[in-house]
Amino acid sequence: xxxxxxxxxxxxxxxxxxxxxxxxxxxxxxxxxxxxxxxxxxxxxxxxxxxxxxxxxxxxxxxxxxxxxxxxxxxxxxxxxxxxxxxxxxxxxxxxxxxxxxxxxxxxxxxxx
Amino acid sequence: xxxxxxxxxxxxxxxxxxxxxxxxxxxxxxxxxxxxxxxxxxxxxxxxxxxxxxxxxxxxxxxxxxxxxxxxxxxxxxxxxxxxxxxxxxxxxxxxxxxxxxxxxxxxxxxxxx
Numbered sequence: 001x002x003x004x005x006x007x008x009x010x011x012x013x014x015x016x017x018x019x020x021x022x023x024x025x026x027x028x029x030x031x032x033x034x035x036x037x038x039x040x041x042x043x044x045x046x047x048x049x050x051x052x053x054x055x056x057x058x059x060x061x062x063x064x065x066x067x068x069x070x071x072x073x074x075x076x077x078x079x080x081x082x083x084x085x086x087x088x089x090x091x092x093x094x095x096x097x098x099x100x101x102x103x104x105x106x107x108x109x110x111x112x113x
Numbered sequence: 114x115x116x117x118x119x120x121x122x123x124x125x126x127x128x129x130x131x132x133x134x135x136x137x138x139x140x141x142x143x144x145x146x147x148x149x150x151x152x153x154x155x156x157x158x159x160x161x162x163x164x165x166x167x168x169x170x171x172x173x174x175x176x177x178x179x180x181x182x183x184x185x186x187x188x189x190x191x192x193x194x195x196x197x198x199x200x201x202x203x204x205x206x207x208x209x210x211x212x213x214x215x216x217x218x219x220x221x222x223x224x225x226x227x
Contacts, residue, residue: 004156040122042203042217043157058214090156097213102149104156 002027004105006091012111013081021076021108023091029103031094032074033058034066036087037107043090049074050097081112115140115211117204119218127226132191134221136178136204139185145207146187147215148178152200160202163187174198199225 004025013019025032033048035058045058049068063085065077074093078085091105120135138144145164149157161172168180174197178189187204204218 040219042117042219043215044217045214048214092156101159101162102157102215104158106154106156 002103004091004093004103006089006105006108008108009106010109012113014113015082016080019078019081019110021078021089021091021110023074023076023105024072025074025091025093025103026072027093027103028071029093029095030071031097032068033092033102034064034074034076035090035092036060037090038087046076046089048097078110081110083112086110086112115144115206115208115216117206117216117218119202119204119221121221122219123222123224125224125226126194128196129193132176132189132194132198132223134189134202134204134223136187136189136218137185138187138204138206138216140206140208140210142208142210146178146180147205147207148172148176148187148189149203149205150200151203151220157203160189194223194225196225196227199223 007022030051034046035043044060047066049055089108092102094102116139118137147162148160150160151157161170163170163180171177176191201220201222203220205215
């Protein structure tokens with residue numbers, strides 16, 4: 001089944017404790033991205049990747065890191081999480097940047113205390 | 114800069130009634146336009162997209178949207194609402210000016226009354 005998986009689905013952590021949210025897709029997509037969703041703000045892009053070893057900042061990259069060492073994986077790293085990073089995070093993938101359908105993961109709800 | 118405005122954070126309709134979700138965009142160049150739907154506790158999935166072909170676009174689950182350049186609108190409609198349509202709907206625009214990144218509206222939560 002074609003899908004984007006994210007782990008964990010739910011995470012409660014404390015300020016400053018490094019964490020990684022994994023994202024994996026099995027559709028051989030070149031394009032992957034991370035979004036955060038906050039009430040009333042819609043989706044805001046954090047980082048995106050056009051292909052392996054190619055990443056770029058989105059609209060709200062501060063406090064986040066990503067890497068794309070393999071085509072299928074695109075982890076999101078919070079080196080020192082803060083409460084303002086409490087949010088719902090989505091990973092998405094697509095054949096190219098955005099012309100074609102973006103496939104979304106189920107989301108990761110992160111709470112930083 | 115591009116922007117997307119969705120009128121109404123919540124829209125409530127009765128089952129069987131017309132669904133109309135409004136989306137207006139700002140862009141100085143021809144846009145690509147998308148509607149995505151998010152069911153409770155799920156990720157987003159594509160409903161339909163406009164990519165400069167026919168101005169009336171049909172999507173999944175009986176939804177359709179019409180691109181009106183003069184009004185810079187891309188409203189989503191469905192003739193008869195079903196309980197299963199209860200979800201949050203997002204409009205998004207993409208242009209060369211946005212560096213081909215999707216610009217998202219804030220979303221509209223559709224509530225279906227029995």
